[in-house]
Amino acid sequence: MSKILIVDDEAQIRSLLARMMELEGYEVCQAGDCKVALKQLDIQKPDVVLCDVFLPDGNGVDLVSEMKKVAPQVEIILLTARGNIPDGVQAIKNGAFDYITKGDDNNKIIPLVNRAVEKVRMNVRLENLERKVGHTYSFDSIIGVSKVLKDAVALARKVSGTDVSVLLTGETGTGKEVFAQAIHYNSKRAKHDFVAVNCSSFSKDLLESEMFGHKAGAFTGALKDKKGLFEEADHSTIFLDEIGEMAFELQAKLLRILETGEYIKIGDTKPTRVNVRIIAATNRNLPEDIAKGNFREDLFYRLSVFQIHLPSLRERGGDIRLLAKSFVKNISLQLSRQITEISPDFLATLEQLPWKGNIRELRNVIERSLIVCEGDRLEVCDLPLDIQNACYERLNDDATPGGLELASMERRHIARVLGYTKGNKTEAARLLKIGLTTLYRKIEEYHI
Numbered sequence: 001m002s003k004i005l006i007v008d009d010e011a012q013i014r015s016l017l018a019r020m021m022e023l024e025g026y027e028v029c030q031a032g033d034c035k036v037a038l039k040q041l042d043i044q045k046p047d048v049v050l051c052d053v054f055l056p057d058g059n060g061v062d063l064v065s066e067m068k069k070v071a072p073q074v075e076i077i078l079l080t081a082r083g084n085i086p087d088g089v090q091a092i093k094n095g096a097f098d099y100i101t102k103g104d105d106n107n108k109i110i111p112l113v114n115r116a117v118e119k120v121r122m123n124v125r126l127e128n129l130e131r132k133v134g135h136t137y138s139f140d141s142i143i144g145v146s147k148v149l150k151d152a153v154a155l156a157r158k159v160s161g162t163d164v165s166v167l168l169t170g171e172t173g174t175g176k177e178v179f180a181q182a183i184h185y186n187s188k189r190a191k192h193d194f195v196a197v198n199c200s201s202f203s204k205d206l207l208e209s210e211m212f213g214h215k216a217g218a219f220t221g222a223l224k225d226k227k228g229l230f231e232e233a234d235h236s237t238i239f240l241d242e243i244g245e246m247a248f249e250l251q252a253k254l255l256r257i258l259e260t261g262e263y264i265k266i267g268d269t270k271p272t273r274v275n276v277r278i279i280a281a282t283n284r285n286l287p288e289d290i291a292k293g294n295f296r297e298d299l300f301y302r303l304s305v306f307q308i309h310l311p312s313l314r315e316r317g318g319d320i321r322l323l324a325k326s327f328v329k330n331i332s333l334q335l336s337r338q339i340t341e342i343s344p345d346f347l348a349t350l351e352q353l354p355w356k357g358n359i360r361e362l363r364n365v366i367e368r369s370l371i372v373c374e375g376d377r378l379e380v381c382d383l384p385l386d387i388q389n390a391c392y393e394r395l396n397d398d399a400t401p402g403g404l405e406l407a408s409m410e411r412r413h414i415a416r417v418l419g420y421t422k423g424n425k426t427e428a429a430r431l432l433k434i435g436l437t438t439l440y441r442k443i444e445e446y447h448i
Helices: 011-023 034-044 060-070 085-094 106-136 147-160 176-185 204-212 248-260 286-291 297-303 319-335 344-352 358-372 385-395 402-420 425-432 436-446
Strands: 003-007 027-031 048-052 075-080 098-101 166-169 194-198 237-241 277-282 306-309
Touching (some): 003 011, 003 034, 011 027, 011 106, 034 048, 034 060, 048 060, 048 106, 098 106, 147 176, 176 194, 176 277, 248 297, 344 358, 385 402, 402 425, 425 436
Parallel strands (some): 003 048, 075 098, 166 277, 166 306, 194 237, 237 277
16 A cells, blocks of 8 residues: 655644545555654655645755655655745756645646656566566576686676676577676666677678668668667667677778767768677687688777686586576476476486587576476486487497387387377477477387
């Protein structure tokens, strides 16, 4: 229930306003002067204050400033018997929600209070959302205790408070975008949206239009002006993933932004100026690309003012168990599954794998395992069949009846996936990553 503080030196007016607010379902507290009002503000923590302008020990217009210092989130509506424009202007400047005249504007009070309460609720929701986003993209949310990861996080923490360009390097799936988001949301640009673009997802011409925008008529199909991602990211951070895939011709345009903060849209004659922080990422060896003439050396030096290498999962030792447990917890909620335990063999098997796809691959394996798990405990038999086969071959290189064992495992796995899809063979084939014809052949072969 929202709470309203009524401040007026006339007891009858306070009682009338209090009755009106209570009939609307609000909880009410009262004060007769500025001193009591400030005390009530601290103790009762109201959402909205209805305050008279002329009080025995002060002026309501000045009181607005004092209240905002104590409780910035509170909304204050000033009431006066003798309204004047200068007081109204100053009240709004001091942070008042509105300034109305008693008597003439009585019919406006309840709708006005309702709007003020709704604004307070919205601000609370926004604050909660910001806290949630801050936690989601904080450095503390990056899971791992290995030294190589902690070293990378320490470097990212140091650079987040600056505005310098950052180059993130490492294999595919090591979490480069997660690091980029953490750097952004822990910087002074965090209030603005994080903008990300994968440079390998577009052709040269399309990437140029997406990144820098174009003017109407610049080319066939350009019917109106288009903002580019750099313009959208003004005063924010832009993340350029797979920067090594950017066409050589576009690299010069990017270099100009880094050097001058300006670029020219396609079809434009005058430069557009932006204030953007650039974080780039690559899984390529850029010095080798420079030697081959595929990447500009001057751009490399401007991008890599601060370079952070993200370690592969193979280098991170005990982090695999921590990541696996975190993925099981989060993905179980998404899938509405009650997985309460992970077998030691399941975790030990994960630690034996090479993880060429790193964290992204590990998450994918956990998700597939949760889909086919029939109980509340993850077992080795829930792992994707290719992983089970690989582990079996490593452990049983000298076993002669291996073919029969593998066939048995394959049969159980296919049956489990078909059970999950409720007999939908097309969906089962997609999850198993085999052709539909192959699935039908396996069903007939194993008499499933």
